[in-house]
Amino acid sequence: MPESALPSRPLAALLFDMDGTIISSIASAERIWSRWAEAHGLDVAAFLPTIHGVQSVETIRRLNLPGIDPVAEAAAITEAEMADVDDIVAIPGARAFLEALPRDRWAIVTSAPRQLAERRLAAAGMPVPDLLVAAEDVARGKPAPDCFLMAAERLGVAASDCLVFEDAPAGIRAAEAAGAGVVVVTATHREPVRTGHPAIADYIRLGVAKAQDGIRVTRTG
Numbered sequence: 609m610p611e612s613a614l615p616s617r618p619l620a621a622l623l624f625d626m627d628g629t630i631i632s633s634i635a636s637a638e639r640i641w642s643r644w645a646e647a648h649g650l651d652v653a654a655f656l657p658t659i660h661g662v663q664s665v666e667t668i669r670r671l672n673l674p675g676i677d678p679v680a681e682a683a684a685i686t687e688a689e690m691a692d693v694d695d696i697v698a699i700p701g702a703r704a705f706l707e708a709l710p711r712d713r714w715a716i717v718t719s720a721p722r723q724l725a726e727r728r729l730a731a732a733g734m735p736v737p738d739l740l741v742a743a744e745d746v747a748r749g750k751p752a753p754d755c756f757l758m759a760a761e762r763l764g765v766a767a768s769d770c771l772v773f774e775d776a777p778a779g780i781r782a783a784e785a786a787g788a789g790v791v792v793v794t795a796t797h798r799e800p801v802r803t804g805h806p807a808i809a810d811y812i813r814l815g816v817a818k819a820q821d822g823i824r825v826t827r828t829g
Contacts, residue, residue, distance in 0.1 A: 613806040614791065614806050614808070614825055614827065615771060615789055615791075615806070615825065616824065617824075618819055618821040618822030618823065618824055619769060619770065619771045619789075619822050619823055619824065619825070620713070620760075620763070620765035620766065620769035620770060620822050621713045621714060621715065621759075621760065621763045621765050621769070621770045621771075621823075622709060622713065622714045622715075622770065622771050622772075622773065622823070622825075623714070623715050623716075623717050623756055623759050623760070623770050623771070623772045623773070623783075623788065624706075624714065624715070624716050624717065624772075624773045625661070625716075625717060625718060625719075625772070625773060625774045625775060625776070625779045625793075626716050626718040626720060626725055626728065626729070627660070627661075627718065627719075627720065627728070627775075628660060628661075628775035628776060628793065628795070628796045629699065629773050629774060629775045629779075629793045630698065630699055630702040630706065630716070630734060630773070630793075631696055631697065631698055631699060631702070631728060631729065631732040631734060632696065632697050632698075632699060632795065632796050633689075633693075633696045633728050634660075634796055635695050635696075636689060636692045636693060636694075636695060636696055637659065637660075637689065638656055638659075639692060640685060640688045640689055640692060641655070641656060641659050641685070642656065644681075644685060648673060648676075650671075660775075660776045660778075661719060661750055661774075661775070661776025661777065661778035661779045662719055662749055662750055662751075662776075662778045663682070663719045663743045663749040663750075664681075664682040664685050664686060664743075665678045665679055665681075665682035666678075666749055667682075668681050668682055686721050686723075686724050689724055690723065690724055690727050693727060693728060693731035694731075696728050696731040696732050697732055698732045698733060698734055699793065699795045699796075699810055699811060700795070700810040700811065700812050701810050701811030701812035701813070701814065702734070702810070702811045703733065703734055703735065704811070705811040705814050705815070705816070706734070706735050706737075707735055708815065708816050709816055709823070710818065710823065711737065711738050712738065712763065713763070713823055714737055714739075715737050715738075715739035715740065715741060715759045715762070715763060716729075716736075716737055716739075716740045716741070717740075717741045717755045717756055717759045717772075718740070718741070718742055718743070719743055719749050719750055719755075719778075719779075720742060720743060721742055721743045721744060722740065722742035722743070722744060722745075725740060725742050726740075739759060739762055739763060741755050741758055741759045741762075745758060746758060750776075750778040750779045750781070750782040751777075751778040751779070751781035751782045751785065752782060752785070753767075753782050753783070753785035753786035753787075754782075755782065756770070756772060756782055756783055756786035756788055757786050760786070760788070767786040767787050767788045768787040768788065769822070770786075770788045770789070771788065771789040771790070771791060771825065772786075772788045772789065772790050772791070773791050773793055774790060774791075774792060774793065775792065775793045775794070775795070775796060775797070777801070780792065780803055780805070789805075790803070790805040790806075791805060791806050791807065791808060791825075792805050792806070792807040792808075793807070793808055793809075793810075794807050794808070794809050795809055795810050813827050813828050814826070814827060814828070815827070815828045
């Protein structure tokens with residue numbers, strides 16, 4: 609959908625997924641996961657699209673590989689990802705947009721472990737919000753709504769008054785289940801994704817206006 613469809617109503621808070629939404633770590637993640645998949649005899653091309661937007665341990669667990677400890681394997685992958693951040697970059701315009709937001713009105717809600725999230729944000733030169741909900745903070749990861757509900761609660765607002773920026777199907781479903789509005793970020797999409805939600809390619813023409821009744825996402829230019 610076009611950017612003109614972005615919500616005009618006042619919002620209590622904005623919630624952002626991280627990978628593929630405000631930064632791009634696809635090259636790093638796919639290098640590491642490709643090596644892992646090859647070592648376990650998987651079809652790499654078929655497997656890679658399944659890794660995005662969910663916790664690593666869940667990606668491994670749902671494969672039901674014999675003799676594999678999903679927790680240990682996920683920990684090893686996280687360590688490898690922590691060391692491979694050289695080509696992680698910000699989505700165009702994301703840094704300026706985030707820095708324009710009131711610090712108590714936004715959060716990052718990611719399926720990545722906290723240490724990895726902080727490492728990737730630093731590598732991309734991105735601001736770290738006062739609230740970051742990471743993989744270890746919830747018992748159920750995306751597509752369950754728990755992470756977005758937790759973020760809204762900790763910000764002291766209703767999830768239904770929040771706007772979620774997401775790129776992956778699991779995260780979109782989580783935001784929908786939480787009752788939040790959704791904007792789909794398509795910067796890293798290789799194929800069109802039809803969701804019925806408004807979509808943006810980047811943040812370059814987005815701005816934020818502060819008002820008594822909340823904040824509003826605006827377009828510039």
